[in-house]
Amino acid sequence: MPNTTITAPLGFLAAGVKAGIKPWDKPDVALLVCERPAAAAAVFTTNQVVAAPVIYDRSILKGGRGKLEAVVVNSGNANACTGVRGIRDARRMADLAGEATHCPADLVLVSSTGVIGRPLPMARIEHGIIDAASALGNSAEHGESFVRGIMTTDTRMKTAFATVKIGRATVKIAGCIKGAGMLAPRMATMLGYITTDAAISPALLHAALTDIADVTFNSITIDGHTSTNDTVAVLASGLAGHPTINARGAAFARFAAALKDICYSLGEQVVRDGEGATKLVRVIITGAASAADAKLAARAIAESPLAKAALHGGDPNWGRFTSAAGYSGAKCNFDRMKCAIGKSLVIFRNGQPTGAAVDKVAKLMKSDTVDVTVDLGVGKASTTMLTCDLSEEYVTINADYTT
Amino acid sequence: MPNTTITAPLGFLAAGVKAGIKPWDKPDVALLVCERPAAAAAVFTTNQVVAAPVIYDRSILKGGRGKLEAVVVNSGNANACTGVRGIRDARRMADLAGEATHCPADLVLVSSTGVIGRPLPMARIEHGIIDAASALGNSAEHGESFVRGIMTTDTRMKTAFATVKIGRATVKIAGCIKGAGMLAPRMATMLGYITTDAAISPALLHAALTDIADVTFNSITIDGHTSTNDTVAVLASGLAGHPTINARGAAFARFAAALKDICYSLGEQVVRDGEGATKLVRVIITGAASAADAKLAARAIAESPLAKAALHGGDPNWGRFTSAAGYSGAKCNFDRMKCAIGKSLVIFRNGQPTGAAVDKVAKLMKSDTVDVTVDLGVGKASTTMLTCDLSEEYVTINADYTT
Numbered sequence: 001m002p003n004t005t006i007t008a009p010l011g012f013l014a015a016g017v018k019a020g021i022k023p024w025d026k027p028d029v030a031l032l033v034c035e036r037p038a039a040a041a042a043v044f045t046t047n048q049v050v051a052a053p054v055i056y057d058r059s060i061l062k063g064g065r066g067k068l069e070a071v072v073v074n075s076g077n078a079n080a081c082t083g084v085r086g087i088r089d090a091r092r093m094a095d096l097a098g099e100a101t102h103c104p105a106d107l108v109l110v111s112s113t114g115v116i117g118r119p120l121p122m123a124r125i126e127h128g129i130i131d132a133a134s135a136l137g138n139s140a141e142h143g144e145s146f147v148r149g150i151m152t153t154d155t156r157m158k159t160a161f162a163t164v165k166i167g168r169a170t171v172k173i174a175g176c177i178k179g180a181g182m183l184a185p186r187m188a189t190m191l192g193y194i195t196t197d198a199a200i201s202p203a204l205l206h207a208a209l210t211d212i213a214d215v216t217f218n219s220i221t222i223d224g225h226t227s228t229n230d231t232v233a234v235l236a237s238g239l240a241g242h243p244t245i246n247a248r249g250a251a252f253a254r255f256a257a258a259l260k261d262i263c264y265s266l267g268e269q270v271v272r273d274g275e276g277a278t279k280l281v282r283v284i285i286t287g288a289a290s291a292a293d294a295k296l297a298a299r300a301i302a303e304s305p306l307a308k309a310a311l312h313g314g315d316p317n318w319g320r321f322t323s324a325a326g327y328s329g330a331k332c333n334f335d336r337m338k339c340a341i342g343k344s345l346v347i348f349r350n351g352q353p354t355g356a357a358v359d360k361v362a363k364l365m366k367s368d369t370v371d372v373t374v375d376l377g378v379g380k381a382s383t384t385m386l387t388c389d390l391s392e393e394y395v396t397i398n399a400d401y402t403t
Numbered sequence: 404m405p406n407t408t409i410t411a412p413l414g415f416l417a418a419g420v421k422a423g424i425k426p427w428d429k430p431d432v433a434l435l436v437c438e439r440p441a442a443a444a445a446v447f448t449t450n451q452v453v454a455a456p457v458i459y460d461r462s463i464l465k466g467g468r469g470k471l472e473a474v475v476v477n478s479g480n481a482n483a484c485t486g487v488r489g490i491r492d493a494r495r496m497a498d499l500a501g502e503a504t505h506c507p508a509d510l511v512l513v514s515s516t517g518v519i520g521r522p523l524p525m526a527r528i529e530h531g532i533i534d535a536a537s538a539l540g541n542s543a544e545h546g547e548s549f550v551r552g553i554m555t556t557d558t559r560m561k562t563a564f565a566t567v568k569i570g571r572a573t574v575k576i577a578g579c580i581k582g583a584g585m586l587a588p589r590m591a592t593m594l595g596y597i598t599t600d601a602a603i604s605p606a607l608l609h610a611a612l613t614d615i616a617d618v619t620f621n622s623i624t625i626d627g628h629t630s631t632n633d634t635v636a637v638l639a640s641g642l643a644g645h646p647t648i649n650a651r652g653a654a655f656a657r658f659a660a661a662l663k664d665i666c667y668s669l670g671e672q673v674v675r676d677g678e679g680a681t682k683l684v685r686v687i688i689t690g691a692a693s694a695a696d697a698k699l700a701a702r703a704i705a706e707s708p709l710a711k712a713a714l715h716g717g718d719p720n721w722g723r724f725t726s727a728a729g730y731s732g733a734k735c736n737f738d739r740m741k742c743a744i745g746k747s748l749v750i751f752r753n754g755q756p757t758g759a760a761v762d763k764v765a766k767l768m769k770s771d772t773v774d775v776t777v778d779l780g781v782g783k784a785s786t787t788m789l790t791c792d793l794s795e796e797y798v799t800i801n802a803d804y805t806t
Contacts, residue, residue: 049729049737081722083755116722117756225709225723226730305626305708305793306801313802319484319519319631326452327629334452352486353520390708391802392795398709399716399794 004161005143009172009197011035011237014142015135016149019128021076021114021121029128030149032071032193033101033136038235039199040068041206042109043213045230052079052086053110054229056094060106066202068235069107071193072097072129073150075178079112079120080228089120096126100133111191111231113152113178147176150191153397154178158269164198164258166251169242171198173258177232177266179222192217192232192266198255199238200245208256209234216263219295220386222274223394224303234259271386276394280369281311285325286382287338287375293330294383297376300328301385307372308390314366316358318347325374336377341365407564408546412575413600414438414640417545418538419552422531424479424517424524432531433552435474435596436504436539441638442602443471444609445512446616448633455482455489456513457632459497463509469605471638472510474596475500475532476553478581482515482523483631492523499529503536514594514634516555516581550579553594556800557581561672567601567661569654572645574601576661580635580669582625593620595635595669601658602641603648611659612637619666622698623789625677626797627706637662674789679797683772684714688728689785690741690778696733697786700779703731704788710775711793717769719761721750728777739780744768 007014011034016027042061044054072093079086090110098105112120132149136142147157159176179190200208209232217232238244245251272280283302288294301307301324310317322339326332339348342364347356364370410417414437419430445464447457475496482489493513501508515523535552539545550560562579582593603611612635620635641647648654675683686705691697704710704727713720725742729735742751745767750759767773 047726047729048735049726049740078722081725081751081754081756083753085755115720116726117751223708225707225727228722228726228729303627305797309798309801312798315801315803317518319481322484323450323452323519323629323631326450326631332451337452348484348520350486351484352488353484390798392798394708395712395715395793395795395798398712398718400718 003140003143004174005140005159006032006146006174006176006193006195007138007143008161008174009195009237010239011197012195013136013138014146015132015137016145017128017131017135019124019131021074021124027145027149028075029125029132030073030146031097031129031132031136032146034069034235034237036237037067037069037107038237039202039205040066040233040235041202041209042231042233043209045227047226047228049081049228051112051229052082052090053112054231055087056090057109057231066206067107068109068233069103070097070101071109071111071233073111073191074125074128075113075150075152077112077114077118077120078116078229080116082117082119085119089122092122093125093129096129100129109233111229113150113191113229116228150178152178153275155273158266158273160262160265162258162262164254166198166254167242169240171196171240171242171255173262175262175266177270179270190227190230190270194234194262196234197237197240198245199240199242200236200255204245204252205234205236208259212256212260212263216260216267219384220267220271221299221302222271222388268386271388274388275397276391277388278312278391279389281387281389282371283385283387284371284373285376286373287377287379288381289331289379291381291383293376294381297325297328297330297374298383298385300324301372301374302387305390308387311365311370312389312391314362316361316365318361321372321374322348325376330376331378333377338375338377340373342371406543406546407577408543408562409435409549409577409579409596409598410541410546411564411577412598412640413642415598416539416541417549418535418540419548420531420534420538422527422534424477424527430548430552431478432528432535433476433549434500434532434535434539435549437472437638437640439640440470440472440510441640442605442608443469443636443638444605444612445634445636446612448630450629450631452484452631454515454632455485455493456515457634458490459493460512460634469609470510471512471636472506473500473504474512474514474636476514476594477528477531478516478553478555480515480517480521480523481519481632483519485520485522488522492525495525496528496532499532503533512636514632516553516594516632519631553581555581556678558676561669561676563665563668565661565665567657569601569643569657570645572643574599574643574645574658576665578665578669580673582673593630593633593673597637597665599637600640600643601648602643602645603639603658607648607655608637608639611662615659615663615666619663619670622787623670623674624702624705625674625791671789674791677791678800679794680791681715681794682792684790684792685774686788686790687774687776688779689776690780690782691784692734692782694784694786697784700728700731700733700777701786701788703727704775704777705790708793711790714768714773715792715794717765719764719768721764724775724777725751728779733779734781736780741778741780743776745774
């Protein structure tokens with residue numbers, strides 16, 4: 001099998017090791033290194049309560065050079081709400097990773113994920129970083145060990161891989177992601193890392209990532225609780241052997257399309273592996289007055305515990321979808337609203353039930369991927385948001401983690 | 404025992420009967436009648452997807468006379484998303500109740516609560532209204548039968564009673580409410596009815612109710628899903644024997660304070676009886692830039708499934724509270740934020756954990772009433788929102804009602 005992990009694109013080495021941060025015996029320190037300074041872009045949580053590593057990362061990327069040479073991650077502890085000590089610890093992680101991999105500390109991205117409000121066990125982390133640096137390699141096993149090192153409540157590895165022709169070069173793009181609840185629950189936030197050997201300017205890479213994040217990562221929700229640590233970073237080694245993409249054009253469009261597919265796939269895998277999730281739900285809003293309105297309505301449905309519990313049970317209780325759109329704040333024309341389940345089973349149209357058979361609706365809602373479409377009957381804007389169902393297991397997972 | 408139900412204030416008769424609308428053998432048609440046109444005020448759902456009875460009620464109260472003589476309610480079917488037939492059915496309920504109680508149909512408030520999207524079984528409802536009219540009485544049993552008739556997933560009757568001296572008269576105020584989830588789940592929305600024999604102008608009654616609803620009913624949340632049917636109405640018979648309250652002043656203040664206590668008590672009882680709830684949680688926001696910001700932060704915490712699951716398990720995972728405030732959209736000064744559990748146990752201050760003992764936090768979170776205070780560190784505005792925990796039972800209740 002060819003390597004399709006984050007070490008597949010030319011120029012990348014990775015490792016994941018056990019450092020004893022998690023209470024169970026699993027890898028919890030991960031390191032990704034590019035053999036030369038990679039063009040880099042990253043997007044972070046919009047939460048005003050921000051974890052120390054995110055504060056550090058923003059400061060090094062603000063320099064504007066858009067270059068990274070290494071990424072160091074620990075799982076098991078989020079280093080959030082940890083005050084000045086947290087900031088010092090995040091910087092220390094960068095220093096250690098820089099020393100161990102012979103690169104400047106301000107080219108090291110730092111991430112943490114896990115419980116909020118507890119100081120990092122720095123002695124263990126120091127050991128872990130040194131171990132990881134000596135374990136670096138570019139095989140598929142090395143790529144997978146990195147993914148295992150960043151996981152928390154995730155039940156499976158989530159990765160994506162694509163190739164795209166640019167000139168005569170075959171550019172590889174590989175990504176991995178972790179996340180199953182948006183925060184501290186059994187220690188989970190969303191961290192994603194994408195490597196590519198494309199040659200692209202940092203500015204264009206940043207533009208592509210922010211556009212794409214809006215319709216992929218920012219269009220998924222498991223429980224509506226935005227984490228303090230969310231981070232997605234792309235590192236481009238530039239070793240694929242094509243002229244650097246410096247302007248928008250055909251090459252940029254092909255690269256961005258492949259990157260979008262990777263991001264969409266990673267986001268979908270996160271939702272399918274949501275805490276307690278048993279199915280993927282696509283909430284599709286059409287007929288909205290604006291894109292913002294479409295997002296409001298989609299989010300209200302995707303985050304309603306009532307709608308999600310009905311989706312869990314396969315209960316054809318579609319009134320929960322239309323009523324959630326109604327309170328979302330998005331403009332609705334009740335007399336022109338429409339609701340459909342699956343690809344095309346319309347159950348509500350022009351403010352009236354269509355009389356569609358309830359057992360058909362129930363059957364569609366019991367499948368492992370459910371489409372819920374609500375047309376607001378106002379304009380032409382639309383959006384799609386991915387979410388999962390709400391199960392008893394979600395509550396069980398989150399009712400007593402830290403004790 | 405003196406009568407403390409909605410038939411206690413002078414001038415009110417009530418009844419609740421079984422009409423076969425609910426699938427189980429319980430009362431489902433309720434009737435409240437005032438022997439003279441009562442000064443009346445009502446507040447309704449802000450959902451844009453509005454149930455037919457609410458559309459009807461708004462139209463009769465828009466007349467501006469602010470008078471009601473009867474209230475007719477059915478439980479088991481919300482008459483929402485039922486198109487023109489729903490509007491016709493709501494009007495027909497008012498006609499029938501008016502005929503049966505000898506009052507004009509435009510003085511009859513109509514409410515429905517239950518499953519969305521199904522036409523009302525009008526033959527059963529007609530029988531129920533006629534039965535209820537012939538069963539009317541002013542005893543405590545009659546008052547209680549009304550409450551039973553409006554209940555759905557409620558596990559207990561929720562009522563409140565107060566007296567207030569106005570001049571030489573002792574004014575009685577009595578209220579009842581139903582609601583355990585905000586919508587269709589096992590058929591539940593919030594309906595509340597308050598009777599009083601106070602003499603007060605409709606305009607002042609409306610002013611009092613809207614002010615009070617904002618800090619009572621509009622400051623509770625079980626699952627964040629605003630219903631299509633929410634209604635709270637106050638009917639004042641004016642029979643207590645004091646001069647009519649026509650202006651703001653000492654008498655109005657005393658009456659409004661008593662009405663507020665009733666509304667607060669009813670709201671708190673709704674939350675305590677929330678679907679699957681095992682405890683009451685008071686989310687207290689202080690130090691906010693504005694009242695609107697305080698509400699945003701309070702709602703984010705009170706509606707976060709992560710925060711609510713931690714509260715269910717008594718897990719001292721306070722990072723879920725501060726992080727929810729952080730993504731709420733309310734302005735936060737992270738370096739001055741504070742978080743406390745219970746009356747005064749501060750666990751986070753000035754952006755740093757205080758080192759408060761985790762077992763003390765856990766103990767406070769396991770009690771049946773939990774205070775969660777977050778100071779945003781910005782300004783002086785504050786608010787309190789009541790909510791409950793999120794349990795596995797909530798999901799079980801809502802995963803398969805309609806099938």
